[in-house]
Amino acid sequence: MTTDEILARVSRIGLDSSPIIYHVEKNPDFALRCLPFFRAIDNGTLAGVTSTISLSETLVHPIRNADAAKASAFRNLLLFSRGMTTLPLPAEIAETAARLRADYNLRTPDAVQIATALHSNCDIFLTNDDRLKQIREIEIVVVSELT
Helix, strand or coil, X not given: CCHHHHHHHCCEEEECHHHHHHHHHCCCCCHHHXXXXXXXXXXXXXXXXXXXXXXXXXXXXXXXXXXXXXXXXHHHHHHHCCCEEXXXXXXXXXXXXXXXXXXXXXXXXXXHHHHHHHHCCCCEEEECCHHHHHCCCCEEEEHHHCC
16 A cells, blocks of 8 residues: 555544654654655644654653653644644543453553544554554554555
8 A cells, every 4th residue: 555545535644653753753664654644744634643642652762861852853743733633531532442452452552542543533543563453443554564
């Protein structure tokens, strides 16, 4: 599946933490595969959605390494960038996450991320965790499989 094919048919994308990390850190293996999605989010042709779980997950290494610039880059992308919505965990998303955990034996962060995408009416969920392809409620797109 090509990125262009996906972008031609989606208007809202749920984002796992990994594509966000690849984009900000310019990961040599995956950043270029994620770039078209972030460009579309930035120019307003695609709405990006994630949960505050992404903020927690992306800030770990910058905090551990006292990298204020990288921490700021993650905060700016997640909290202040055009086209990106980072949602808290209200009860209805938490309950959907619990159902996903029960149905698919997911880890809590994964379940919360997917539940957030579902509640936001996202067309796809972008991740690099191919174990999530078992989810039937939303189309899972795996970064490493993009061409």
